[in-house]
Amino acid sequence: xxxxAQVEALYRAHGHAVYRRALRLLQNEDxxxxxxxxxxxxxxxxxxxxxxxxxxxxxxxxxxxxAALNWLRNRRTRARLLAGLHPGPAVVPARGEGRALAxxxxxxxxxxxxxxxxxxxxxxxxHAEIAELRGCSxxxxxxxxxxxxxxxxxxxx
Amino acid sequence: xxxxxxxxxxxDRLLAGELPVDATxxxxxxAATCAxxxxxxxxxxxxxxxxxxARPPLRLPAxxxxxxxxxxxxxxxxxxxxxAAPWRSRSGEAGDPDHRTKGGPSLGxxxxxxxxxxxxxxxxxxxxxxxxxxxxxxxxxxxxxxxxVDGAGLYTIYAAPxxxxxxxxxxxxxxxxxxxxxxxxxxxAVFCERPxxxxxxxDGCTRDAITIEIR
Numbered sequence: 001x002x003x004x005a006q007v008e009a010l011y012r013a014h015g016h017a018v019y020r021r022a023l024r025l026l027q028n029e030d031x032x033x034x035x036x037x038x039x040x041x042x043x044x045x046x047x048x049x050x051x052x053x054x055x056x057x058x059x060x061x062x063x064x065x066x067a068a069l070n071w072l073r074n075r076r077t078r079a080r081l082l083a084g085l086h087p088g089p090a091v092v093p094a095r096g097e098g099r100a101l102a103x104x105x106x107x108x109x110x111x112x113x114x115x116x117x118x119x120x121x122x123x124x125x126x127h128a129e130i131a132e133l134r135g136c137s138x139x140x141x142x143x144x145x146x147x148x149x150x151x152x153x154x155x156x157x
Numbered sequence: 158x159x160x161x162x163x164x165x166x167x168x169d170r171l172l173a174g175e176l177p178v179d180a181t182x183x184x185x186x187x188a189a190t191c192a193x194x195x196x197x198x199x200x201x202x203x204x205x206x207x208x209x210x211a212r213p214p215l216r217l218p219a220x221x222x223x224x225x226x227x228x229x230x231x232x233x234x235x236x237x238x239x240x241a242a243p244w245r246s247r248s249g250e251a252g253d254p255d256h257r258t259k260g261g262p263s264l265g266x267x268x269x270x271x272x273x274x275x276x277x278x279x280x281x282x283x284x285x286x287x288x289x290x291x292x293x294x295x296x297x298x299x300x301x302x303x304x305x306v307d308g309a310g311l312y313t314i315y316a317a318p319x320x321x322x323x324x325x326x327x328x329x330x331x332x333x334x335x336x337x338x339x340x341x342x343x344x345x346a347v348f349c350e351r352p353x354x355x356x357x358x359x360d361g362c363t364r365d366a367i368t369i370e371i372r
Contacts, residue, residue, distance in 0.1 A: 004217055005313075011215045013288065013334045016208035017169040020201060024165070033213060044217055056330045057173040061166050125164050133166075 007044045010056065015040070017057060018064050025068035025118070035067045042067070062133045065115045072103050108155050113148045120145055161187055163194050168201045174269040174290040175328050181274050209286070262295035264303075264346035264365040265326055281369045289333040289369075291315075291344065292326040300349045303329065307342040307371075315344075318353050335371055343368045 002010075018039050022032035039060065106114040112134075119125045119133065127138040127145075134141065163171075163184050170176050171184050188198040266277035269288040283289070291303060301321040305313045316329060335342075347355065349362040 006315075007217060008215060009334065010331065012209075012212065013332050014169075014173060015212060015215070016205040017172065017201075019208060020204050021165070021169070036213075037216065040215055041217060055170060055173070055175045055328060056332070057169040057175050058166065059330070061169055123164060123166065125166060129164060129166055 002044050004044065007040055010043060010060075011040050014056065014060050018060055021061060021064040022068050025065065025122075026071060031071060032068075035064065035071055038071075039064050039067050058132055062115070065118055066111055069106060069111060069114050069118070073107055105152060105155055109148065109151065113144070113151070116141075116144055117148050117152065120148075162191060163187060163197070165197065165201070168198055171198075172201060172205055174267055174274055174288050174332050176274075177326060178267070178274065178276065260296070261363050262293060262299065262301070262321065262346075262348040262365070264344065264367055265292040265294060266290070266344065266367050266369070267292060267328075268369075269332075277367060277369065279368075283335060283369050283371055285335050285339075285371065287335050289335065289344075291329045291333070291346070293321060293329065293346065293348075294325045294327070295321055295323050295348070297350075298323045300352055301329075302347045302353075302355050303344060304347070304355070305333075305342055305344045307338045307340065311338065314355065318347075318349070318355055321348065339371050341368055341370050 015036060019032055019036045022035040022039075023029060026032050026035065042063070106117060109117060116130065116134070119130045125133070127141040130141045131138045136144075167176075167184060171181060176184065185198075188195045266281075267274055267290040268277050268281060268283055269290070270284065274290075277289075293301060299321045300318050301316065302314070302318045303316040305315060307313070315331070315333065343366055345364055345366040347353075347358055347362055347364050349358055351359075353359055353362060
């Protein structure tokens with residue numbers, strides 16, 4: 001467990017990156033702020049999981065991605081996104097429709113696979129970067145990516 | 158996206174001061190010639206500035222009183238031992254805080270000031286808000302702890318004993334943002350071959366220290 005002072009120091013140093021990451025995935029400032037809070041409270045409780053296996057920025061990037069995906073799985077958030085799809089006679093922006101579909105598709109994947117899909121298709125990270133985020137080899141990333149892509153293709157077929 | 162374009166993850170690592178100097182230069186050089194990456198980096202730096210200027214308070218759960226008391230007692234013991242007690246260096250000689258055993262593991266420091274990163278020099282003068290990235294150089298894996306005493310005499314354990322990877326200039330898993338405590342601050346790394354207690358490191362452990370001046 002990290003001390004309060006350690007977590008506050010990490011928040012001062014890296015809070016901006018966590019917020020930016022959460023905002024990019026959630027597209028909502030209030031939700032992003034809530035995820036930032038969740039990430040750092042979680043860090044206080046389970047910071048020992050970090051164990052220096054990767055850089056702190058890499059670790060927080062991964063933790064924030066998972067936290068944001070969990071947030072998207074939250075029923076209220078999904079309901080709001082889906083409600084935005086059918087607001088009545090007004091024309092729904094294509095971006096919103098695509099986003100809601102993406103959220104639905106991600107919900108069909110396991111948390112780790114959903115994060116992998118985000119890294120690959122939204123963040124355009126290299127396999128080496130993803131390997132560091134997941135603590136595995138680039139070759140394993142390639143295999144996992146092929147499996148996730150197949151699963152997504154089956155969902156939309 | 159060009160082959161050499163940078164990811165947001167790489168930008169996070171750049172702003173966290175985690176990238177080696179050559180990688181930092183490469184990323185900034187690319188951002189200077191690529192509109193997309195320059196925009197990405199510029200927006201990230203602006204967001205970091207806005208966050209530093211108007212940081213929302215973090216509401217962490219209050220720690221239990223018993224834990225605070227126990228931690229304080231342990232800290233006092235550590236302060237007494239680490240600061241006041243004579244130290245046995247790797248060679249078995251009494252240690253000088255600034256003495257580095259030749260060939261042994263060593264502590265280094267990179268300073269991020271105004272977005273520019275450089276390796277710390279002896280007696281480096283830094284400013285509140287600067288970000289420090291400790292790095293280590295070790296021939297073999299081992300264990301490390303990192304502590305500091307600032308100008309106000311405040312003792313901080315930045316890293317409890319934890320595994321140390323072999324390699325040159327490997328960043329520790331965190332960086333330090335300097336607050337407004339002015340004066341000299343000495344960062345001291347304790348290196349041991351095996352897991353150890355910070356208040357009683359065994360014979361054979363070494364330490365390396367870097368003193369900076371916050372003005």
